[in-house]
Amino acid sequence: MLEAVSPEPEAEAREIYFHLGLNLLDPLPEGLDPWLSELVQRRRRGEPLAYILGHRAFLDLDLEVTPAVLIPRPETEVLALVALERARRWPAPEVADVGTGSGALALYLARHHPAARIVATDLSAEALRVARRNARRLGIAGVHWVQADLLSGFGTATLHLVVSNPPYVSEAEYANLPRELHHEPRGALVAGRRGTELQEALLRQALRVLRPGGLILLELAPFQAARLREKARSLGYRRVHIHPDLSGRPRVLEAWR
Numbered sequence: 482m483l484e485a486v487s488p489e490p491e492a493e494a495r496e497i498y499f500h501l502g503l504n505l506l507d508p509l510p511e512g513l514d515p516w517l518s519e520l521v522q523r524r525r526r527g528e529p530l531a532y533i534l535g536h537r538a539f540l541d542l543d544l545e546v547t548p549a550v551l552i553p554r555p556e557t558e559v560l561a562l563v564a565l566e567r568a569r570r571w572p573a574p575e576v577a578d579v580g581t582g583s584g585a586l587a588l589y590l591a592r593h594h595p596a597a598r599i600v601a602t603d604l605s606a607e608a609l610r611v612a613r614r615n616a617r618r619l620g621i622a623g624v625h626w627v628q629a630d631l632l633s634g635f636g637t638a639t640l641h642l643v644v645s646n647p648p649y650v651s652e653a654e655y656a657n658l659p660r661e662l663h664h665e666p667r668g669a670l671v672a673g674r675r676g677t678e679l680q681e682a683l684l685r686q687a688l689r690v691l692r693p694g695g696l697i698l699l700e701l702a703p704f705q706a707a708r709l710r711e712k713a714r715s716l717g718y719r720r721v722h723i724h725p726d727l728s729g730r731p732r733v734l735e736a737w738r
């Protein structure tokens with residue numbers, strides 16, 4: 482059934498089994514037919530599986546997702562892993578996760594570095610409600626959820642680490658994205674005419690809020706790497722490095738103040 486509606490029917494079948502608490506070799510329980518046909522109908526209309534099931538795995542977190550938040554992506558897991566490794570340099574770092582969405586990055590850092598003091602921001606009040614529910618359900622304390630525009634509201638030289646997966650799609654790219662992506666919030670994807678507007682604004686703003694010796698980690702699209710590396714250097718960041726994702730494409734900018 483999924484082959485007719487999904488580009489990745491096997492992966493989606495696995496996800497459905499996981500959702501039902503079954504092993505792949507288990508037979509499907511009786512009585513699921515109406516539920517499965519409705520699921521296939523919704524997939525046929527392009528609705529992402531994660532919204533239909535209401536959750537998505539992110540590293541070791543099972544996160545609630547609704548159409549108010551971006552569905553967490555595997556490339557962001559690379560950002561989370563690098564961020565945790567860097568955050569562990571300090572016993573109790575002050576951290577900002579800008580544009581937290583479902584709370585993926587903030588919650589991963591809080592679970593694995595409980596002494597970190599984390600503020601997670603988003604422009605969207607509805608996204609923050611989802612993130613707070615995720616924190617409660619997963620029993621993760623220690624994240625402060627704040628509705629704010631980028632890094633406004635943070636004091637000068639207060640943060641050790643800024644981490645962000647901001648919107649980075651240009652308006653023109655958005656128009657050509659696959660239909661399925663149009664089910665996700667436009668405000669979670671589109672940054673402006675160029676696509677790099679919010680990443681560049683974060684690089685500028687982070688210079689004010691980072692302590693000397695602090696760093697910013699930003700997700701980017703592979704073709705944006707050269708421009709953003711140059712931008713970080715020209716703003717005066719000391720060390721600038723780009724991390725690849727699991728398929729070797731440049732995906733995360735690291736810049737030290």
Ligand SMILES: C[S@@+](CC[C@H](N)C(=O)[O-])C[C@H]1O[C@@H](n2cnc3c(N)ncnc32)[C@H](O)[C@@H]1O
Pocket residue numbers: 550551552553554557579580581582583584585586602603604605608629630631646647648649668669670
């Ligand atoms: C690409 S999503 C990332 C969500 C989550 N961090 C993740 O990686 O799955 C970007 C998020 O940034 C938020 N956002 C957009 N513009 C923003 C701004 N100016 N200030 C703060 N958050 C913003 C969106 O609402 C959205 O939740």
